Amino acid sequence: MLNTQIYPNTLAQWCDNYLQANEFNDYCPNGLQVDANTPIRKIITGVTATQNVIDAAIAEKADAILVHHGYFWKGEPAPLTGMKGKRIRSLLQNNISLLAYHLPLDAHPIVGNNAILAQQLDLEIIGALYPHEKHPVGNIAQCEPIAITDFITKVSDKLQRIPTHISAGNKQITQVGICSGGAQDMIEQAATMGCQLYISGEISERTTHTARELGIDYLACGHHATEKGGIQALGTLIEQSLGLKVRFIDDPNPA
Ligand SMILES: [Zn+2]
Numbered sequence: 001m002l003n004t005q006i007y008p009n010t011l012a013q014w015c016d017n018y019l020q021a022n023e024f025n026d027y028c029p030n031g032l033q034v035d036a037n038t039p040i041r042k043i044i045t046g047v048t049a050t051q052n053v054i055d056a057a058i059a060e061k062a063d064a065i066l067v068h069h070g071y072f073w074k075g076e077p078a079p080l081t082g083m084k085g086k087r088i089r090s091l092l093q094n095n096i097s098l099l100a101y102h103l104p105l106d107a108h109p110i111v112g113n114n115a116i117l118a119q120q121l122d123l124e125i126i127g128a129l130y131p132h133e134k135h136p137v138g139n140i141a142q143c144e145p146i147a148i149t150d151f152i153t154k155v156s157d158k159l160q161r162i163p164t165h166i167s168a169g170n171k172q173i174t175q176v177g178i179c180s181g182g183a184q185d186m187i188e189q190a191a192t193m194g195c196q197l198y199i200s201g202e203i204s205e206r207t208t209h210t211a212r213e214l215g216i217d218y219l220a221c222g223h224h225a226t227e228k229g230g231i232q233a234l235g236t237l238i239e240q241s242l243g244l245k246v247r248f249i250d251d252p253n254p255a
Pocket of ligand 1: 068069180181223
């Protein structure tokens, strides 16, 4: 593909195909969300298409932004005004296209957020949290027996962030439920599937009760922190496969 001009549609088709994006029922459109219709040489990746990420892309003279959290979520107001209006104005005035992949990038077995998170934490994915799912968004993983305190140290090291721990009294773990982002409510399914620990990004008030009452420990490791891996892995793959310049911009977020 080197020396050929790659337009946003072509890049989106390549990503759609690799991530099997059309096989997901999602809360947002996956693929090309804003088409500036200019050839792509440089891509900025990020977890979320924030104004900071857009400003970085403008400064870097990038032609496209590729993120996990794009725009046009189900139920949000349609008008391109306010914060959303400014973001889209910034993109189009600077000829920058936007591509976004949500669930397909959580679930992918190689570059997916869960796959990368499992790898970072020395967990081996052995199945789906919901066994009927064709492309599981949440997984079950196993590990060598490890004290939960040691596992928390590992999470803190690898994600550069201390997780919030809700203890249900498990001292040692071998089976872990795992789903990046805002998937705290899948904790019940993780308990049903026999995990001693469930890890996700966020925590709600109710998560604490569920953990304690179902006897499953919980680690809230950060929505942003658990979803930095997938988009970077996809970016590296695009760089290698399509010969485009790709740079990850971290717009830090404690949540
Ligand atoms: Zn997310």
